[in-house]
Amino acid sequence: MTTDPAARSAPRSSARRRNLLLVSVLALVPWSVQTFTAGSATLLFPWGLVGPATGSVTTITDFFLRFTMGLPDYILVWPVGVACYLVALGSALSGVLFGREDVRLTAAGLLLAGVTQLEVARGFSVQPGRTAWPVGTVLLWAVAGFLYWSRAGERDAR
Template identity: 55%
Template sequence: MPARSVTRLAVVLALLAVPWSVQTFVGARPPGFVFAWGLLNFDPLSVTFLWDFLFRYTMGLPDYILAWPLSVACYCVALASAAVGYLFDREDPRVTAGLLAAAGVAQLTLAQEFSFQPGRAGWPLGTAACWLVAWWVYRGRDAPAD
């Protein structure tokens, strides 16, 4: 197996550690951090996993919140593509990069819509991270030869 496929998988997997969106509020309230796996708040300290958020706490929330699970779905398929590349050397880098780009667009939508609310701002770190990985790791890579 090529050593680069291990690096690509590790870099895509590392996106789980990046806050995809940092949500700030006017006043002394600490920011909230949206990750691919959940929401981390510090006032009070709490973690809400994406699964709980989707199936327990979504009643009455605005539609733009659905950009979060959409971005996670794109990311999960990109991660699966990178894993297939590592395990079987059959990754199509255009697919992985495209899915990371789509995940970034969805996160940008989430941060933008959050920012339209008075006294709030959303900072799309996940957009930048996904786009950077898609560009830096997968630029110039063609489809696998058959």
């Protein structure tokens, strides 16, 4: 066993960068996919909505600042999920920048963001002619589980 602090911190530094990469990639995948009986789809990302057929993009800020009249409750949890995700991202970023990540906070932020996406998908799915797939829930929970359990194994090894 090495006593050199730099040698011991190298694997942790690499794990922190990996954690940040995993959490960051979640911003690039759709959190919910709504399919319509007419054959079109809408992709809901943490940063906005995309209509692949038309190429339209509506940012989350435009959606909530310009189209706020009469929004159903289930869509209002979308920004709550984004806030939870940002907490997880901030925790992972703190690990890289300062060497201090609370993986429990990172995992909890991702788990809660996943819960909110279940509600978004449920709300969209009860509308006629539309089905919503909570892809983000699965991905957010998978990354949270991986980060938490990989860290738990690290604690057990000490």
